[in-house]
Amino acid sequence: MKKIRSFFKFLGKIEALPVVAVLLIMIATFMITAPDVFLKYRIYMSILQTVTPPLILGLGLTFVITAGEIDLSFPAIVALSGFVFAWGYQNLDQDLGRAWATWASFGLALGAGAFAGFINGVLIAKVGVPSIMATLAAQFFWYGATIEMAGGRTWRLKGIQEDQVWEVFVRRIYGIIPQQGRAPIGVPTQALWALGLTIFLWFILNRHKFGESIMFIGDNANVARVMGVNVVATKIRLFTMMGIIAAFAGLILTLQVGVSYPTQGEGMLLLVMAAVFIGGTSIAGGYGSIIGTFFGAFIIISLEPGIVATKVSGYWVQLIEGLVLGASVTLHVIIGEHNIAAFSDRIRRWSTPVRLVQPASEKDSVHLP
């Protein structure tokens, strides 16, 4: 019994275990209901490509929500960065030459994202505008600005496939997995970038001063302030980081399709938020799970192809998405770290009546001299 108990305790300590379980169950279900799609590798390659932009956005949003704030403006920054890149790609190459122009546009686009994020940060942290209002306004503003600057049309990136930037970020890598069929599909490079970014940002959130400050600010900004965290500067940095991350996601999206729409990123907002909340990040702030967001994004993105491949009516897609979102958030509440310990206690005391609430009695807690 003791072994079982410690096993459950161990399970409770693994970050985002319920999310991984939900994803595995989901994929297993699709393998049964749509074996001719989900037992082949192609669908996974296409999921890897689709998941990258929302996943990257979700990683940034995890930080923002952990800090107890919200960002509604990132879809607009996705559009803005795509446009800035496309503009630079078409207009800078005469002065700089093709290769340099592309890299310079890439940097410009990231800079535009950083700028938009910085403005958000200053409005929220320095001026004191609630983040939901400031970023809502920013969303309208940057979409408007992008559509105006782009002249309302899509900008094509002719010949982008021959460029170094394209090679570095969105090339398909062949030969990693065994190829089947006539037209093989390689692993999308952007998925590797997303994976690398996930690992890097996990360390920033959980093992870096910046991440710790974010958690304390989300928990209680007053505590953070009196303990010496510079709340204003940290929040400005946070939103600037979110801007850069959103711009990066926008660049990946633009490179992927080879076109910049002034409305790209629309529809990402709720999708990305769902991924973050499925991942177990607390809407109240103070706790965020990068790993949870990682798998949450996969859950959200694999649902639609899974349901479509199962050949149930398309009307079911949203209903099932709602069910999965509800179920995983509920799971987080029930199978939290604490509750797994309580559950194992219950197993241990099979024969004795179950005490649901443990009183915080004196002898249970501390003994003072």
Add this chain to the structure above:
Amino acid sequence: MSENTAALQMINIEKYFGLVHALRNINLEVGSNEIIGLIGDNGAGKSTLVKILTGVFPPTQGEFYIAGRKVNYKNYSVKRAHEYGIETVYQDKSLGEKQPLWRNFFIGRQVTYPLGFINVKKEKEIAREIMLNTIGFRGRGITVDSKVNKLSGGERQGVAIGRAMHFEAELIVLDEPTVALSLKEVRKVLNFVHKIKEAGKACVYISHDMQDVYEISDRFVIMDRGEIVASITKQDISLKALDEFLLGYAQGLKDKEHS
């Protein structure tokens, strides 16, 4: 001033919030191993005084010295206050509720590798050491990985006081640490304050509970409407007399208003 060994000396401190004159002409000295009981009604300016002292915001005017060193409050901050050896324990905003204890011990001054990455192993080790030796948590069930929201009120204050003592504070400020605690928990907090005295540190203790203040303080400083109105050492007054003094003072003010 330089030969002065007082833990803290405040001279002619003034503070305005816009048009509100929150502190007037504050002169306060705290000896190097003295426990001061700071008493006053709500709005008397105790918390404002504490916040100036601990670097949350600067005074409008005046100067203050910490252990004989003049504080330049133009660049004074909570971080600077920590460097000067001033630690604060607030009634309810000292600890992050959802964070584990080890993170709470080191927030704001982490033990880090280069580039700001936290040395978790080292931090947990020191946190364990503080819990065992400095504050004497020997009970079951609480480890450095425990979240703060599982601790009782007295234990939380113990953690905050232990943290202050670990970082070699010369002056520990306790801002109403016993509000909303049960008698047993209050007793624990008072024991922690006795440990501060034993360790040879100075302390400013703010509370509304006269009995607690009387028990642990060496001297009482009474504030009213932004001014220090009296400073009485413990030998000169009994608890009853102190109580009567405060009541009488309040009555006197009332009479003044009516006349």
